[in-house]
Amino acid sequence: MPKINPISGFPELLPNQQIAFQKAMGLVKSVYESFGFIPMETPVVERVEHMLAKGISAKEVYGLRRLAAEGEDGDKDLALRFDLTVPLARYVSQHYGKLTFPYRRYHMEPVWRGERAQKGRYRQFYQCDIDVIGDGSLSLNHDAEIPAIIFQIFRKMEIGDFTIRINNRKVLQGLFANVGLSSDADIKAAINVVDDLEKVPAEVTKERLMKLNISDAHAEELMSIFGIAESNEAVFAMLKGKAGENELLDEGVAELEYVLNTAKSFIEKEEQTVFANSFKIDLGIARGLDYYTGTVYETKLNAHPNIGSICSGGRYDDLAGTFSNKKLPGVGISIGLSRLVVVLIEAGLIPAEESTTADVLVTVQNPDKYTDYLNIAAELRSTGLNVEVFAEQKKLQAQLKYANKKGFPKVIIANDDELEKGLVKLKDMVSGEEKLLPVGDLSTLF
């Protein structure tokens, strides 16, 4: 067979993996919808100028070109979207008059990065985002809702304990102002230092802070604050010791406290204790993106910190920027589901064993009575089951092998004798258990 050279960075899943991926997508979507978020999709392309205006590097952008454009411009001004943020900003600005605010949308589609081909670097991957966009202003209640949504998703995914970490950019900015930083550029640089905390040794962090003209003692103090691993209460006690030192700091602490205290009420009572144990202030998280201005979120699996953050996001003051002269503040999160599902499958945290989404395979022992088997399948299907009928002429053994290989949980078997009596055998493919059931009353089957 001719060899087909896979395109690196554009992952493609086999049936069992695709089914696991689709289940994860369905779960994320159902939680997003359970909180009232509505679906949004956009074309895969945006205008190049819009993407570059948002600071995306041209190196990482896939432009389009018509292969034989014959003197037309060939749509060279179009490029595959790099993220779901530019499309959101453009969509909300473009359709502003037709949307109801706060606009609460989820967007679960692929994005493209013009990375150098390299193992583990995806050039196409799904992002699963929610954002709430306010018209002029946006209540902090939305910031408090986000951790509850993150919790529901990963709790339902059953992938082990996880911790949702939360911080507030105003707290960081206030702390930096307190030690003498004043310019936007310096504060931005300091935020980047925080963002890199886990990636570099402590001495490098200290060096970088001192390069910003922060004193040795202040650098030490900041580093102990970033590294504080105490209870939420203890962190607040420490922060409140600084009340009145800096307005932005006070504002950030108040926001952080409101979000922390309100979030749990979004969760049903029986789950609130688990939630409280999964939700921590971490003054050492900053999130890299420039545009966050308040609450920031990060989520890690307790037993697999090396996977990195599985869900991150935050609050921003200004979504639209160049697209609109409206003030459109927002808060949102993103889950990079393509990589996450592959990693979770590899770690054995989500199963990828079945290559079918059907509930039952109807096997065919006598092809001359094929329509009898079809009627059985139609009856089962009308009760809401997913049913496949084996269509090729093969021996029963080969049909059962097919069922096993694809992972059908149940099969129906019936020979002439049984068909005449109006009976079928239902075989459980896991336990091997068989029982006889009457045709015409199969709805009681499962």
Add this chain to the structure above:
Amino acid sequence: MPKINPISGFPELLPNQQIAFQKAMGLVKSVYESFGFIPMETPVVERVEHMLAKGISAKEVYGLRRLAAEGEDGDKDLALRFDLTVPLARYVSQHYGKLTFPYRRYHMEPVWRGERAQKGRYRQFYQCDIDVIGDGSLSLNHDAEIPAIIFQIFRKMEIGDFTIRINNRKVLQGLFANVGLSSDADIKAAINVVDDLEKVPAEVTKERLMKLNISDAHAEELMSIFGIAESNEAVFAMLKGKAGENELLDEGVAELEYVLNTAKSFIEKEEQTVFANSFKIDLGIARGLDYYTGTVYETKLNAHPNIGSICSGGRYDDLAGTFSNKKLPGVGISIGLSRLVVVLIEAGLIPAEESTTADVLVTVQNPDKYTDYLNIAAELRSTGLNVEVFAEQKKLQAQLKYANKKGFPKVIIANDDELEKGLVKLKDMVSGEEKLLPVGDLSTLF
């Protein structure tokens, strides 16, 4: 506000349309899965050479180019997929050893066409395909299953009466051989004449047939066969009058008859009569694509023939072609859902009124008791409902306006007094009816 110039041919939906589209996608997917088809997704890009080798015109293909590739090849060998057939052929060939055959997959993703920008011409649109691929051979039972699947989809979509038309390429080829056509090129040209029947006047059809050296009398006879609008039984009687004239014709007629007789058994008994009335032999359909070799399908809405075929497909002998030296016959159909949903909304055949997928909005009359309202929402959500809590500080009237604008079917209203008594008001936004319900026992609500 700066003007944003929409990208023509890349349609983008507003929330109400997106929700209607998503419902249609969900319906198609659930029917595909109910027949045991499994999900497949592929990267949006294929290699240019693979697409051109399959006969796709370079003019209509969107290639990629890295905007700043710095001496790299910039992935210029990649292009956005034109259809879901090249990806299927490539996927099945590439992963042959890891798939279970017959491989039954659905694939519901966008495709891209480098059309000239023009109203009504989509350059990005969803195709919703199923195909069954056999390893070496594939039973005709799969051909018989397809009409049942088409029927279930459009029956559940409730868009009025429709007719699934079926023909067989072997019948057409046999008829053409009977009147003297022998070369592949001539038969291909004749098939194209059939494909254009509805688009051109009868005299043009006749002229085109006679150009292929078909006699006047034979052309007349063929045209009356293509145009036959009698019962399936009458069509078979006519075809059987030709038994023994041509082997391919006999084979085609036998296949057509088997498919027609078997298909209804895939449908539950209560629906078989409606199905029989929706399923017709039409010797005048051919489907344009070269690669069909047997059964072909076409589906039209009875009251809206101008919409054209809403679901088409057929049987082919050789899926893989250049990708593989295996013989991989298949049968499949495709629904172009992007255009279809827009047309159905415009025709009033599917509703697009709601801009929310939530079941209920919890309004907030006393923001100081916000967590009480959150607890009510959490209780409702735990029963499986999609619930949004109004988060901004606005008067009740403004909150009800929001509910109305987005189309929430129900809202919860509670003032201080009611909250203290552990009660909430449930208001039906359509009927206006209100009832009091006890918090803690809301699951009996809906």
